[in-house]
Amino acid sequence: MGNWSLGRMKVAKHKKVVVIPCSGIGKALGSVSREATYEVIEDFRKGVTDTTCLALIVSGNEETLQLVKNNKCITIDGCPLQCAAKNVKLAGGDLAASFRVVDTLRENRRLKPKTVTFLDQDGQELAHLLAEQVAEKVDELLRK
């Protein structure tokens, strides 16, 4: 799945899908959530997606809260605690979809990401596969 042209689909002016990773700093899958987010917003669906820091949501930053309330949000969580999904919901954000990295891992059992700071090959591949799934969901949300 390559880059995607804005012209193919009508997009509501100023509306974007906000992709929010948990970015858990202690686990490989937290890094995967972050990497997948960047692939979506900078490669797959550039121009129609955005991201923001989960900490700004949790701490109640007004500008960030408006962003997540006024746009559809997709969260990507690296562990079962699901900090991103729970906190976006708690903040009143429009949580349209939530992904768990472990679910993509379960679909791709051969991948065993081990490193956290700089993702290894398995981690990068996992992020890429997850980013493709998220990009599809972005399309679906933008069609609505």
Added chain:
Amino acid sequence: MSEYLKTVFDKFELRVRKGYYYTEDGLWISMEEGRVRVGVSDYVQRTGGDVAFVGLVKQGSTIERQGEFGTLETAKTTVSLLSPMSGTVEEANGRLVEKPELVNSDPYGEGWLVTLAPRKLENELKTLMSADGYFELMLKKLETEHGKLESR
């Protein structure tokens, strides 16, 4: 009084359930009427990481002490599950198919693995450690193996 022996390492609280019996590998059994329930300790789930798959032998299978009865597959490794006792598997925890994370979130409760009808209970119980004994072992392991603890 707490049901657990507890210690804190870094920011992690690690618990050992009192009244259970343990292998050195961190498998526990709890005694129920006519059977034993088997699971993994808090230390095992914490060092193994987030569980993505649990593979268990089928109901009715016969297993020997120290024989493999399943695996825990996490994001980073696969943990072989060696049985604390010989016996016949009465039940494998079916909930773990869809919710493997129960092993992490509740290792002494809803994250149980199998129940066994034990064949050599009295003899094989002597090979297991009490909660106090396993707790001491865990403290020693923490000194040398703490790098394995997965952070958040």
Added chain:
Amino acid sequence: MVDLPERKVGIISCSGEGCLEGTISRVATRLVLEKLRPEETVTICLPLFLAGGGEERAFAKYYPIITVDGCDKLCAKVGTERYSGKPAGSIVVADPAKSHGCSRLRSPRELDSKSLALAEKVAERIAQEVDEVLEHWR
């Protein structure tokens, strides 16, 4: 009674998706944890800490914390002050005087050599703060 661990310093880094300096603060924190001061440090997950994560809050209550922020929003520092107390040390990667503004960025693997060098420099600074905190703890 739960035993408290040995002398450890917690490091709270911002999440930092929004800009290059956020990624640098994250990478620098990981370098300290993995290479520079692995025995002496613990990372605290900021969103979990802010949201009330038990282990995170408990650690921050009893142990010194160093915060690392990528920008002047200071999520890590402000959050720590709110839920734990004044951090023992506080580092901000973005220098308003020098920075030409946050550049949107990407994953750690795409950091160029200049950014990597900055991450390593920040990591050294964090490590120095850790040493100072531990020195005062004696």
